[in-house]
Amino acid sequence: MKCPYCGEEMKKGFLMSSRDITFAIDNPDGNIFRIKKHGDLELSQGSGGIPHCEAYQCSSCKKIMIDYANR
Numbered sequence: 001m002k003c004p005y006c007g008e009e010m011k012k013g014f015l016m017s018s019r020d021i022t023f024a025i026d027n028p029d030g031n032i033f034r035i036k037k038h039g040d041l042e043l044s045q046g047s048g049g050i051p052h053c054e055a056y057q058c059s060s061c062k063k064i065m066i067d068y069a070n071r
Contacts, residue, residue: 005061
């Protein structure tokens with residue numbers, strides 16, 4: 001995949017976490033635990049395994065892209 005910012009080739013990999021990976025539009029308040037809200041976007045996969053999502057990393061401009069169309 002080509003980086004949309006600089007045009008360099010991106011490295012395919014995975015974002016991994018010990019907890020679910022979620023995109024939320026509200027600002028975290030510092031709590032360790034957050035209850036999922038309506039409108040949150042669940043990015044992680046892997047029921048029974050390590051929560052992860054496919055991502056692409058650009059070494060040149062230091063960006064990470066997540067394509068969640070095929071999650």
